[in-house]
Amino acid sequence: VPTTPILIGGLPRHLIDEVIKRNMPAIRYCYQRELQKAPELGGKIRIQFVIARDGSVSSAKTLETTMGNVAVENCVNNRFYKMIFPKPKGGIVVGKYPFLFSPG
Numbered sequence: 001v002p003t004t005p006i007l008i009g010g011l012p013r014h015l016i017d018e019v020i021k022r023n024m025p026a027i028r029y030c031y032q033r034e035l036q037k038a039p040e041l042g043g044k045i046r047i048q049f050v051i052a053r054d055g056s057v058s059s060a061k062t063l064e065t066t067m068g069n070v071a072v073e074n075c076v077n078n079r080f081y082k083m084i085f086p087k088p089k090g091g092i093v094v095g096k097y098p099f100l101f102s103p104g
Contacts, residue, residue: 043067
């Protein structure tokens with residue numbers, strides 16, 4: 001379940017939301033794969049990512065987590081590297097995006 005992103009830079013929030021929502025099945029898969037191993041797994045992961053001038057993601061990392069599952073965190077970060085955003089105006093965009101995962 002995504003919540004409100006925090007952005008610094010020149011790209012409208014709704015465009016970033018559209019790209020992330022298109023990629024939600026892959027992000028959910030990161031969680032569901034580990035949920036099969038640990039049925040009570042859940043929590044919040046907040047990702048910080050950088051959108052480069054060409055729209056690619058040049059950096060993605062976990063800022064904070066209550067999940068405590070490195071496999072899910074790394075998988076979600078890797079999914080961000082595969083996303084292509086519209087080219088930002090005026091340079092790069094630094095975004096922070098929280099995800100809340102719960103088993104049910």
